[in-house]
Amino acid sequence: MKVGIVGLGPMGSAMASHLLKAGHELTVWNRTPEKAEPLLAQGARRVDTPAEVASRVEAVISSLAHDAAVEQVVLGEKGVAEGLAPGVVHISTSTISLALSERMARVHAQKGQAYVAAPVLGRPPAAAQGKLFVMAAGDPGALASVRPLLEGLGQRLFVVGERPEQANLLKLCCNFLIYTTIEQLGELFALTEKGGLDRAQVFEVLTGSFFNAPVHKNYGRLIVDRAYDTPGAPVRLGAKDTRLVLEAGEALSVPLPFASVMRDRFVSALAQGEAELDFAVLARHVARDAGLKE
Amino acid sequence: MKVGIVGLGPMGSAMASHLLKAGHELTVWNRTPEKAEPLLAQGARRVDTPAEVASRVEAVISSLAHDAAVEQVVLGEKGVAEGLAPGVVHISTSTISLALSERMARVHAQKGQAYVAAPVLGRPPAAAQGKLFVMAAGDPGALASVRPLLEGLGQRLFVVGERPEQANLLKLCCNFLIYTTIEQLGELFALTEKGGLDRAQVFEVLTGSFFNAPVHKNYGRLIVDRAYDTPGAPVRLGAKDTRLVLEAGEALSVPLPFASVMRDRFVSALAQGEAELDFAVLARHVARDAGLKE
Amino acid sequence: MKVGIVGLGPMGSAMASHLLKAGHELTVWNRTPEKAEPLLAQGARRVDTPAEVASRVEAVISSLAHDAAVEQVVLGEKGVAEGLAPGVVHISTSTISLALSERMARVHAQKGQAYVAAPVLGRPPAAAQGKLFVMAAGDPGALASVRPLLEGLGQRLFVVGERPEQANLLKLCCNFLIYTTIEQLGELFALTEKGGLDRAQVFEVLTGSFFNAPVHKNYGRLIVDRAYDTPGAPVRLGAKDTRLVLEAGEALSVPLPFASVMRDRFVSALAQGEAELDFAVLARHVARDAGLKE
Amino acid sequence: MKVGIVGLGPMGSAMASHLLKAGHELTVWNRTPEKAEPLLAQGARRVDTPAEVASRVEAVISSLAHDAAVEQVVLGEKGVAEGLAPGVVHISTSTISLALSERMARVHAQKGQAYVAAPVLGRPPAAAQGKLFVMAAGDPGALASVRPLLEGLGQRLFVVGERPEQANLLKLCCNFLIYTTIEQLGELFALTEKGGLDRAQVFEVLTGSFFNAPVHKNYGRLIVDRAYDTPGAPVRLGAKDTRLVLEAGEALSVPLPFASVMRDRFVSALAQGEAELDFAVLARHVARDAGLKE
Structure with missing residues (x-):
């Protein structure tokens, strides 16, 4: 299939690489063109604008860091929406606000273009191996036309x-x-540590009993190892997403006390210059509030 | 092994039944003696006081609902501590306060008795099948002497x-x-429901991706089904445990913002007469705060 | 002084009335022109656009309900910024976001116009009697030129x-x-009421001892009387302001746990259709969470 | 009137001094007898036990730091309850738990003794000048008999x-x-300070407008001056009282989200070794969470 990708950050590049291996014909664009080079070596073609990507393919995947980037790359001058032919589907995989997703839906609809939101769960190494989880929504016809592509992106759609x-x-x-x-694990580890229990052993009990999901294992491991310096995903992004969750809560009138606690944690982490640490560092805030030195 | 069990609530009875099947010789006591009858039919022996249980066995397991019951049955008149011979181990499986556990340790030590805390994770049906998780702490010698018994209680020690x-x-x-x-799932389900998503499908996405631990599946299922009326574990017990967690946080100087949110949820549930509902009903409070009728 | 007022809601009208009595020459504009009629009877002049107000006076006061209104009336077509002559000061008394205030400052500066923010504390009856508290910030020269006007608006600048x-x-x-x-008073009244104390008497103790500020008296009184139906200020506005406070906290990196609690209260009130009740109704939410019927 | 005082901490001593000046005949007791000496110089009489105080007077005032002290001094061996003659009133001014107050009521009633709770609002210097606020509850007859004494203790009963x-x-x-x-003021000062406003000026605006109660002025002043080292009242006591408030909330089934926030603040302050600082130091925690160095 002729597929375009706009946005070649760690996630976009990993998805692109996986699609190339799967035999798709790829046209790519990135704001900093150099980032495309490893993909060109694998057979991708690079063009100069998102609109040009959109005009050459059967489906365009956008993978962008935040609302502002999407506004520019999709809705801005020479953006995806300028080049997208009728019948070609724009698949937005970015984690963005509901408001912007709704706005894109309106813009694409006005232009007779097809639009599907398909954000993904997983980090770039999972993307490179097609191990993402993909959650998609949109017009059933548009979805049907890109279903095989979406199924190929991840382990489950x-x-x-x-x-x-x-x-x-x-x-x-x-x-x-x-x-x-x-936060759950941070509070638990702070409490058990001050109670004299060994952090690694507590981790073993949790993940060896009722709390053995990837979310427990992955983030529990980071906290046990205090591995905050090489971010899988940074505080900056977590803070952004938490704001979006709270905005969604406000738009849909849903009080979210736990999200509010997280908001304050993220704001405090930003206040202390931790924007680029892994967001699991919030557990360190919990520990320090308890007087632990770490 | 000659084993005693004091406290034949759903959990104590289930453990007793499992131990009988495993070939142990059981002596039991319960405040309401009738509860012992199914076990007598399986071969257990009933005596009149906890002290008498303790005087006839090699290890006594206590399974009681809260601190007050433990104080009476273990430390009170004709309690376990009165009858326990030197070298016999008292295994407390109850979920109780740290303060009371420390006090039992002191009392048993003064009397030259052995004491191990071995609370369990799992509900009565799991106990009846030896599928509990057992987390034990205490003097290494005492632990060694009851290790096979503890291993037999659950799937993992x-x-x-x-x-x-x-x-x-x-x-x-x-x-x-x-x-x-x-609370996590409650906030999530309220938000997605008001956003027009189907609760069962959301559950499938979560438990089909990163959030597939028993804790997600078991409680997510109760929330999806709004199955709050037949309590696996009631609000009353959750409220008690949350108080104990916060007391531990205070004793060890650990702020616990999430535990505080839960405290307010439990107090509100009690204020509304829900003491005997399954504690997953807290998710309904979240939904109602968001204006959902359910 | 030749003074303009754009925005004749309860607050704008009350300020206008007070300024007329003080002898100022008033030019007014309101989106719904009929609202100007009582002022015309008192000697004010009505014109057709905010720009026209701005072109005829020495200072323009804007009094608008929220950011969107300010964007339109000040920065929009035929808005204040179109008509304001150099040397004439725009005084914004509206409760708006920091971001919009900064943007107005930039726009006015680019046009060589003077701009002062002077939000006020107090309700319309206080405004009609010149009893507001005015807090002002801006260029010292611009402030100096409107100082007498601002001092005349309230009891203290x-x-x-x-x-x-x-x-x-x-x-x-x-x-x-x-x-x-x-929220403070709501929690306190719920607790004392369930403890059997009389609400009015508790109010007397508080306001007769350490807690006798207008904020305690005014809102305590509303709660004692459960007088939520005739809004001095509605939930809708409180929800808006709380969002702006949290946005300011995010922009300035300040965690605000109490503001987060308020956010959830306001969102819940909106979810339950209480947008137009007095925002003191939040105390009723506290009471109901405690199982009180009211 | 023949009055006894047991407990000569700063508050008990200040009340005693004021009562002596008012012409009452005072009998005193304190665990550390030396603390009575300034009062002996003013004419008080010292005895050896609380029971002896109780046996010599028409009313006994107890002023003690916490529940444990009250249990010992009132209910313990040679305590107030041992010596109190029928018709003599025990006036407890201590800030204690509801549970202990109820227990004292039962004990005194069983012995045919009169008991009134009359906790006071104000710090020791106010007590020395009879400027406290006294809030009293108990049997109307008992209250009537000590009414003049209680009125003399403070500026208002x-x-x-x-x-x-x-x-x-x-x-x-x-x-x-x-x-x-x-906490309110702490969040407000952190936010305005990071917004470039002057702390003292913000204080002036608040206390010069709607927020001019003693509670605003006294604690606002401490925060503006960062005067945390000489405690008017220490973190330790605030932590204790917050626990008692939450216990009351639990006993009466009232969720208290603001009290929960305070609990975490106090626990964190204790974790960081601040038990003996003035409890206004919590505002410094708010500031530091916002990245302010102070």
Whole structure:
């Protein structure tokens, strides 16, 4: 299939690499063109604008860091929406606000373009191996036309609704589960450590009994190892997503006390210059509030 | 092995039944003697006081609902501590306060008696099948002498420390993880439901991706089904445990913002007459705060 | 002095009435022109656009309900910024976001116009009697030129900084103090009521001892009387301001746990259709969470 | 009147001194007898046990730091309850738990003794000048017999109920208002300071407008001056009272989100070795969470 990818950060590049291996014909664009080079070596073609990507393919995947980037790359001058032919589907995999997803839906609809939101769960190494979880929402016809592509992106595809922003909402909720699990584990580790228990052994009990999901293992491991300096995902992004979750809560009138606790944790981490640490560092804030030196 | 069990609530009875099947010789006591009858039919022997249980066996397991019951049945008149011979081990499986566990340790030590805390994770049906998780702490010698018995109680034994209250702390922490998971999922389900997503499908996405631990599946299922009326474990007990977690946090100087949120949820549930509902009902409070009728 | 007022809601009208009595020559504009009629009877002149107001006076006061109204009336077509002559000062008394205040400062500066933020504390009856508290910030020269006017608006003028948004921040903080006082009193009244104390008597003790500020008396009185139906200020506005406080906290990296609690209260009130009740109704939420029927 | 005072901490001593000046005949007791010496010089008489105080007077005032002290001095061996003659009133001014107040009521009633709870609002210098606020509850007859004495203790007496623990509850609630005001002001000062506003000027605006109660002025002043080292009242006591407020909330089934926030603040302050600082130091925790160095 002729597929375009706009946005070649760690996630976009990993998805691109996986799609190339799967035999798709790839056209790519990135704001900093050099980032495309490893993909060109694998057979991808690079063009000068997102609109040009959109005009040459059967489906365009966008993978961008935040709302502002999406506004520019999709809706801005020479953006995806300028070049997208009728019948070609724009697949937005970015973790963005519901409001922007709704706005994209309106813009694409006005232009007779197809739009699907398909945010993904997993980190770049999983993307490179096609191990992501993909949650998609949008017009059933558009979804059907890109279904094989979406299934190829990850280990499992969940179609969750007919309005694209529903997928964005669920993605934000998954991230909310991750952040709040860090707080859960942070409180638990601080308490058991001050009670004289060994952190690694507590981790073994938890993950050896009822608390053995990837979310427990992955983030529990980071906390046990105090491995905050090489971010899988930085505080900056977690803070952004938490704001989006709270905005969704406000738009849908849902009080979210746990999200509010996380908001304060993230704001405090930013205040202390930790924007680029792994967001599991929030567990260190819990520990320090308890007087632990770490 | 000659084993005694004091306290034949659902959990104590289930453990007793499992131990009988495993060939142990059982002596039992319960405040309401009738509860022992199914076990007598399986071969157990009933006596009149906890002290008498303690005087006839090689190890006594106590399984009681709260601190007050333990104080009476273990430390009170004709209690376990009166009858326990030197070298016989008292194994406390109850979920109790650290303070009481420390006090039992002192009392038993003064009398030259052996004491191990071995709280368990799992509900009565798991206990009846020997599928509990057991986390034990206490004097290494005492632990060694009852190790086979503890291993037989559950699918996995974790020895977590030499001070009995360390096992009690870890047990409380596991319960804390359960309650806070209910709040996590409650907020998530309220938000996605108001966003038009289907609750069962959201559950499938979560438990089909990163959030597939028993704690997610068991409590997520109760929330999806709104199955709050037949309590696996009631609000009353969750409220008690949350108080114990917060007391532990105070004793060890650990701020616990998530535990505080849970405290307010439990207090509100009690204020509304829900003491005997399953504690997963807290998710309904979250939903109602968001204006959902359910 | 030739003074313009754009925005004749309850607050704008009350300020206008007071300024007329003080002898100022008034030109007014309101989106719904009929609202100007009582003022015309008192000698004010009505014109067709905010720009026209701005072109005829020595100072323009804007009094608008929220950011969107300010964007339109000040920065939009035929808005204040189109008509304002150099040397004429725009005085914004609205409770708005820091971001919009900063943006107005930039726009006015680019046009060589003077801009002062002067939000006010007090309700419309106080405004009609010149009893407001005015907190102002902006360029010292611009402030000096409107100082007598600002002093005439209220019983006391506080100049708090040279950047207009500083006054907006302080105004938001005052509102934050109001909302959080409602929660304080709400928790206190729920607790004492369930303890069998009389609400009116508790109010007398508080306001007769250490807690006798207007904020305690005014909102305590509303709670004692359960007088939520005729809004002095509605939930809708409190929810808006709380969002602005949290946005300021995020922009300035300040965690605000109490503001987060208020956010959830406001969101819940909106979810339950209480947008137009007095925001003191949050105390009823506290009471109901405690199982009180009211 | 023949009055006894047991407990000569700063508050008990100040009340004693004031009562001596008012012409009462005073008999005193304190655990550390030396503390009585300044009062002996003023004409008080010292005896050896609380029971002896109780046996020589028409009313006994107890002023003790916490529940444990009250249990010992009132209910323990040679305590107040041993010596109190029928018709003599025990006036407990200590800030204690509702549970202990109820227990004292039972014990005194069983012995045919009169008991009134009359906790006070104000610090020792106010007590020395008779400027306290006194909130009393108990049997109307007992109250009537000590009414002049209670009126003489402070500037105003509030009789709030017929069950002694109602006065204790209200006192705890007043303290809750104080602690939560510190958090309010702490969040406000952190936010305005990071917004470039001057702390002293913000204080002037607040206390010069709607927020001019003693609670705002006294604690606002401490925060502006960062005067935490010489405790008017220490973190230790605030932590204790917050626990008692939460216990009352639990006993009466009232969720208290603001009290929970304070609990975590106090626990964190204790974790960081600040037990003996003025409890206004909690505002410094807020500031530091926002990245301010102070």
